[in-house]
Amino acid sequence: MNKDIQAYNNAQSKPDKEICQLLAKEIDAALPKAENKIWHAHPVWFLGGNPVVGYSKLKNCIRLLFWSGQSFEEEGLQNEGSFKAAEIRYTAAEQVNTKDLKRWLKKSEKIQWDYKNIVKRRGVLERLK
Numbered sequence: 001m002n003k004d005i006q007a008y009n010n011a012q013s014k015p016d017k018e019i020c021q022l023l024a025k026e027i028d029a030a031l032p033k034a035e036n037k038i039w040h041a042h043p044v045w046f047l048g049g050n051p052v053v054g055y056s057k058l059k060n061c062i063r064l065l066f067w068s069g070q071s072f073e074e075e076g077l078q079n080e081g082s083f084k085a086a087e088i089r090y091t092a093a094e095q096v097n098t099k100d101l102k103r104w105l106k107k108s109e110k111i112q113w114d115y116k117n118i119v120k121r122r123g124v125l126e127r128l129k
Contacts, residue, residue, distance in 0.1 A: 001028065002036050005043040012057060018093040019062040023055050026098060030105035050116040050128065052108040061089040064101075067115050071127075072107045076100050083125055084113045 001024055009020040020043075027045055028036070034045040034052065044054035055064045069077045069086025076097070077086035090096055112128040114121075 001025075002038075002043075004038045005036060008038060008043055012062075015092055016057060016062055019090045019096065020055060022093050022096055022098075023062070023064060023101075026096075026101050027053055027105060030102055031109060047109060047112065048116075050112055050114060052112060053105065058089070061091050063087050063089050066104060066108050068108065068111050068113045069104070071111045071113070072104060074100075074104060074107075077104070083115075083118075 005024055009017055009024060012020055024043065027034075031045055031047070031052070034047050035049075036043065036045045038044075039051065039054070042054055042056040044051050046052065051067045053064070053066050055062055065080060065085055065087045066072065066077065068084050070079050070084045072086065074086070077088055079085075080087040113125045114128050115125070118125060
């Protein structure tokens with residue numbers, strides 16, 4: 001695991017650390033070719049320089065975010081923001097359904113909107129895959 005992501009996970013409370021460790025392990029296993037790093041203070045995985053999945057500590061939960069998640073057509077994910085992102089929030093590691101997570105991670109590889117060039121395109125997203 002990326003040492004910066006490990007440090008991020010270690011800085012969380014015990015219940016949140018368990019969630020973060022589980023998410024990082026599953027994401028790394030499902031997306032072995034993805035680059036991962038701390039981006040805007042949170043762990044994020046990229047494919048071809050495009051952000052696809054990440055998680056962050058919110059006030060009372062850990063939020064798992066898929067940048068193109070609205071296009072996954074999955075009931076378990078909630079729309080987030082005005083672009084194509086979708087999220088799910090966890091307060092305990094036992095809430096993470098790894099079967100769903102693995103399916104969403106496969107979709108994150110196959111369904112992507114071009115966030116990498118959103119500034120260059122002045123806020124317009126184009127579908128990559």
